[in-house]
Amino acid sequence: MFFKKTFPGGIHPPTYKNLTQNYPLEEIPSPQKVVLPLIQHSGSPAEPLVKPEEVVSMGQKIASSDKYISAPIHASISGKVSKIDYFNHPILGKSLAIFIEDTGVHPDFIPFTKENPENLSPPELKKIIQEAGIVGLGGAGFPTHVKLSSPKPIDTLILNAAECEPYLTCDERLLQEKPIEVFKGLEIIIKIISPKSVFIGIEDNKKELIKTIEENLHKLGLNKIKTFILKTKYPQGGEKQLIKAITGRIVPSGGLPFDVGTLVHNVGTVFAVYEAVYLGKPLYERIITISGKAIKKRGNFKVKMGTLLSDIVEYCGGFIKEPKKIIFGGPMMGIAQWSLDTPIIKGTSGVLFLTDEELNLENSTACIRCGKCIEVCPMQIMPASIGLAGEYNKWNIAKEYSPLDCIECGACSYICPTRRDLVQFIKLAKQFTR
Amino acid sequence: MNSLIVSVSPHIKTKDSCKRIMWSVVLALIPTGCAGVFIFGLSALKVIIVSLITALLTEAIIQKLRHKKTTISDGSCFITGLLLAYNLPPSVPWWIPALGSFFAIAIVKHSFGGLGHNIFNPALAGRAFLVASSPRFMTNWTPPRWQIDTLTTATPLGIIKEKISHPLPSYLQLFLGDRGGCIGEVCILAIICGALFLLCKGYIHWYTPFTFIFTLGILSWMFMGNTLFKGNWLFHLLSGGLFLGAFFMATDYVTTPLTRRGQIIFGFGCGILTFLIRKFGGYPEGVSYSILIMNAFTPLIDRYTKTKKFGYTKTPNPK
Numbered sequence: 001m002f003f004k005k006t007f008p009g010g011i012h013p014p015t016y017k018n019l020t021q022n023y024p025l026e027e028i029p030s031p032q033k034v035v036l037p038l039i040q041h042s043g044s045p046a047e048p049l050v051k052p053e054e055v056v057s058m059g060q061k062i063a064s065s066d067k068y069i070s071a072p073i074h075a076s077i078s079g080k081v082s083k084i085d086y087f088n089h090p091i092l093g094k095s096l097a098i099f100i101e102d103t104g105v106h107p108d109f110i111p112f113t114k115e116n117p118e119n120l121s122p123p124e125l126k127k128i129i130q131e132a133g134i135v136g137l138g139g140a141g142f143p144t145h146v147k148l149s150s151p152k153p154i155d156t157l158i159l160n161a162a163e164c165e166p167y168l169t170c171d172e173r174l175l176q177e178k179p180i181e182v183f184k185g186l187e188i189i190i191k192i193i194s195p196k197s198v199f200i201g202i203e204d205n206k207k208e209l210i211k212t213i214e215e216n217l218h219k220l221g222l223n224k225i226k227t228f229i230l231k232t233k234y235p236q237g238g239e240k241q242l243i244k245a246i247t248g249r250i251v252p253s254g255g256l257p258f259d260v261g262t263l264v265h266n267v268g269t270v271f272a273v274y275e276a277v278y279l280g281k282p283l284y285e286r287i288i289t290i291s292g293k294a295i296k297k298r299g300n301f302k303v304k305m306g307t308l309l310s311d312i313v314e315y316c317g318g319f320i321k322e323p324k325k326i327i328f329g330g331p332m333m334g335i336a337q338w339s340l341d342t343p344i345i346k347g348t349s350g351v352l353f354l355t356d357e358e359l360n361l362e363n364s365t366a367c368i369r370c371g372k373c374i375e376v377c378p379m380q381i382m383p384a385s386i387g388l389a390g391e392y393n394k395w396n397i398a399k400e401y402s403p404l405d406c407i408e409c410g411a412c413s414y415i416c417p418t419r420r421d422l423v424q425f426i427k428l429a430k431q432f433t434r
Numbered sequence: 435m436n437s438l439i440v441s442v443s444p445h446i447k448t449k450d451s452c453k454r455i456m457w458s459v460v461l462a463l464i465p466t467g468c469a470g471v472f473i474f475g476l477s478a479l480k481v482i483i484v485s486l487i488t489a490l491l492t493e494a495i496i497q498k499l500r501h502k503k504t505t506i507s508d509g510s511c512f513i514t515g516l517l518l519a520y521n522l523p524p525s526v527p528w529w530i531p532a533l534g535s536f537f538a539i540a541i542v543k544h545s546f547g548g549l550g551h552n553i554f555n556p557a558l559a560g561r562a563f564l565v566a567s568s569p570r571f572m573t574n575w576t577p578p579r580w581q582i583d584t585l586t587t588a589t590p591l592g593i594i595k596e597k598i599s600h601p602l603p604s605y606l607q608l609f610l611g612d613r614g615g616c617i618g619e620v621c622i623l624a625i626i627c628g629a630l631f632l633l634c635k636g637y638i639h640w641y642t643p644f645t646f647i648f649t650l651g652i653l654s655w656m657f658m659g660n661t662l663f664k665g666n667w668l669f670h671l672l673s674g675g676l677f678l679g680a681f682f683m684a685t686d687y688v689t690t691p692l693t694r695r696g697q698i699i700f701g702f703g704c705g706i707l708t709f710l711i712r713k714f715g716g717y718p719e720g721v722s723y724s725i726l727i728m729n730a731f732t733p734l735i736d737r738y739t740k741t742k743k744f745g746y747t748k749t750p751n752p753k
Contacts, residue, residue: 008744011447019458166446240745253745325439332444352445360447365505366550368452370687371697380744384692385736405743410444418550424442427510 007227007241009378010233011411013166013332015205016358020169020291023299025177030077030102034306036062037097041135042142043069048098054081057107059282061131062098072133072259073347076284079103088342090328091335097343100306111280122192125277132276133283134344137268138237139329141347144269148192150258157188157195161202161209161427162230162237165330168350170289171267173300176209179216182267185274186225193263198225201242205232234332235409241265241378253405268311268349288354289350290316293358294323301310303344309312309351310340324355324361332410350367364419367391373422379405383422384413390425395432403429455637457511458507462589462628463516463682469611469621474524478617482519485531491513492539502548510549517557520678521722524565525576529570534560554729555689558722575614587614590673595718604619608672619675629681641694642701643680645669649705657713676708679721689729696732696739703728 039045040223046063056062056075064072079102089095113128120128130145138160146159159182163171175182190198202210213227228246231238240251243263249260257264268286285304290297296317303312309326327334328348344351373383382401389398403426412422452745471479493511497504518534538560546552565572577587590613593600609619617694619625632638651667658665671677684690684704704724711720 011448013448164561227508244744250745252747253743255745322437324437325441325445327443327445329443331446334443334445336438336440336443336445338438338440354445359439359445360449362447365452366548368550368687369692370455370688374620374692374741378744380741380746382741385740401740402743405745407444414444414446415448415450417450417455418449419447419451421442423444427532429444 006231006233006236007244007378008380009376010231010235010241011376013234013414015232016167017205017292018294019167020289020298020300021172023169023173025287025300025302027175027295027302028304028307028312030057030304031307031311032102033082033308034076034100034304035087035097035308035343036073036076036100036306037087037092037095037343037345038063038073039089039092039095040073040141040305041071042140043071043146044285045096045407046070046073048084050055050081050098052081052083055079055103055105056081056100058109059112059284061112061133061282062100065202065387069143069146071076071135071400072131072282073098073305074282074284075100076131076306078106088339090337090342090345091346097306109281112282113277113280117188117277120277125188125192128277129273131282132272132351134269134272134276135283135346136266137272137286137349138266139333139347139349141345144265144273146201147263147265148189150263151192152258154193154258154263155196155262156240156262157186157190157193157198157271158246158262159198159200159225160237160239160242160264161200161206162214162242163206163267164203164232164237165332165334165349166234167291167352168289168330169291170287170300170349171382172206174271174287175267178271179212180220181215182226182271182325183220183222184278185270185272186265187222188225188262188273188277189265190372191268193271195263199228199246199373200225201228201230201237201246203232203236204229234411235378235407236408238378238407240407250303272303283346286344286346286348288344288348290353291350292323292353292354293320293355294319296320305346306343307341308340309337309344312344312351313340319353321355324356324359325352326353327352327354332414333408336393362419364416364421366418367420370417374416376407376415378411379407381405383426387422387425390429395429398425398429399433401429404433406430453508456513458635459632459638459682460509460512460516462631463520463618465514465627466618466621466678467520469624470520470524470617473578473611473620474576474617477576478524480523480528481524481526481531482516483536485519485522485616486515486530488532488535489518489539491551492536493544496540496544497548500544505549508549511539513545514543514556514560517618517682518560520610521557521561522615523572523575523615524617525574526571530564530571533567534564537563550688552688553732554726555683557617557688558683558726558729559575561722562726577664578612578616589613589615591712591718592671595712602669603673605668605672605707610668613673615673616675618679619678622672622677625677625681629677632685633682638681638685639694639697641697642684642690642704644671645701646680646684646704646708647676649702650676650708653705653709657709670712674712674719675721679725680704683722684728689732691732691735691739693736693739693741696735699727699735699739700732703731
């Protein structure tokens with residue numbers, strides 16, 4: 001294909017993928033203590049099912065909610081619940097969390113389901129996914145069983161392997177090393193929603209991975225699934241951008257992908273679906289990328305949910321340079337942390353330890369109205385105008401520029417030559433618009 | 435761990451800073467300045483240097499007085515100083531560029547709040563101020579230095595407007611700058627070289643310059659001749675300050691519209707106004723005034739040329 005399909009706007013930041021791209025998956029051993037926040041998903045927080053001093057085993061459900069948009073939480077190590085208290089949360093600042101300490105006793109992991117996946121009906125499969133506490137692992141953390149129960153018919157399923165965020169390589173490594181498992185997970189989702197066409201969206205800079213995928217698809221005889229090679233451009237992996245690039249459909253403003261009959265799932269999520277259905281394993285561990293020039297050992301690691309950042313830093317041999325920023329997620333949309341006492345949660349796709357030289361810190365100055373933010377905005381809104389209005393607290397003017405459509409991809413702030421915090425202005429404008 | 439920075443995403447930024455863009459524009463302006471000095475001699479160089487130094491000093495002093503950080507290193511006052519000098523005849527006395535540059539920086543730029551806040555293009559407003567306050571010096575044109583037999587000349591547009599009996603330069607002469615005119619506007623070849631550099635870098639876009647030149651060309655062809663559709667459009671494009679204005683002043687970020695549609699409307703308006711001034715106005719040339727007038731329209735254009743957001747539908751909510 002000479003002209004690769006894409007979406008309007010977008011930027012080309014340096015990818016830094018080579019820092020971790022070729023590091024095979026590695027498991028970080030279970031820590032002595034984990035802290036599991038009760039909110040690890042979008043929707044209602046889970047309620048604790050255990051009390052302090054109670055002994056729990058790995059994979060045991062320790063919190064759940066009777067609300068539909070929610071996801072249960074499972075113990076990621078075997079041990080004793082030491083307390084239930086407020087603790088640092090990577091996104092919310094503070095939240096209620098369950099603390100589990102390893103007591104040295106390691107009961108065997110018991111799969112929570114042992115059914116043969118071939119015999120299960122779609123509602124049963126959905127139930128298993130819900131029970132396993134699976135949420136979107138790309139970062140937003142929307143419960144997967146809700147996404148699979150679309151009120152409108154779905155004819156297109158997309159596996160999001162674009163991974164457009166710089167630094168992050170966890171999806172790439174996972175798909176490279178465990179393609180068959182991911183495809184089995186994908187088949188489960190196909191069985192649930194029975195779409196007409198299935199695509200794997202992947203950026204054209206992952207040449208080796210594209211080869212692996214195609215070989216395996218051929219080997220497994222999955223002719224229905226098609227790889228779709230996309231232009232390398234940020235935010236190619238944004239749901240609405242991906243749908244536009246692959247199907248040409250435009251999700252209406254304020255709408256969701258199912259409004260155009262499309263469903264997008266992340267590689268990590270699909271792998272979690274495989275593990276839940278085939279192995280009876282709830283979501284208590286995930287693959288994350290540890291990268292940045294400040295940390296000694298970089299790579300892609302399998303970690304238990306609730307592992308504290310300090311344990312990960314210790315495992316990775318500490319810092320070789322002073323980190324200026326610690327980020328949960330990618331550098332474009334990730335969240336800066338202030339403490340090493342922060343647990344990994346379901347939506348954490350990576351932890352970056354960035355040095356001064358990677359950050360390019362400069363103070364922001366007045367807007368020079370160059371219009372670059374408008375050119376790169378994938379949602380085609382006007383960040384500059386929102387910023388200019390917001391600077392003088394004119395939020396009723398900022399509202400006219402539809403800040404609610406912003407996906408907070410950060411392309412505008414990235415490209416701004418005067419380093420204005422445009423995303424911050426838009427986030428504020430959203431608060432005033434709601 | 436006490437030095438961790440916590441801020442809103444994104445955490446990485448592009449290397450293209452305001453400073454880099456401004457200095458690229460300065461670099462792009464150098465060829466046409468060199469051509470001006472080559473054509474008109476050292477008097478042109480004197481004008482450029484006086485204008486530059488005044489611009490720098492004025493900015494530095496004002497920022498000192500206002501207790502603001504000195505930002506002369508960001509290159510924006512360099513651009514103003516250069517552009518003002520480029521818009522002056524080479525024979526002006528030294529205090530003309532000094533006065534114009536001071537007015538441009540102190541009144542047009544800093545009294546509105548400095549870089550990013552000014553409504554009008556500082557260099558053009560400075561020139562307009564000089565034309566109004568000392569027209570005698572501003573309409574005194576010297577010929578290229580190899581035409582030693584004449585002391586004064588007229589600009590090609592002036593020759594047409596005032597119906598002076600003076601031979602008109604050929605297209606090639608117009609293109610290379612062998613004619614009377616302002617320091618920076620005469621050599622179109624040099625202007626295009628600088629503009630191409632900025633276009634390739636993506637720092638300016640073709641929307642405004644192209645619409646400006648195209649509109650003026652069409653209108654000149656239609657109405658500038660003795661009968662309809664007989665105008666000498668190429669002559670009207672090549673003489674005067676159209677190329678300097680279209681590529682370097684109508685593309686100024688601060689004083690022009692934000693969106694592509696807005697920029698096209700801006701260029702279109704500039705083209706019409708330039709034509710009207712050239713055809714019916716008192717001045718032979720109208721590029722600088724047309725850009726200034728359109729600068730005033732920029733907020734209005736911005737208001738009516740909002741982008742259509744991705745997923746825009748006429749029915750507001752699909753749910």
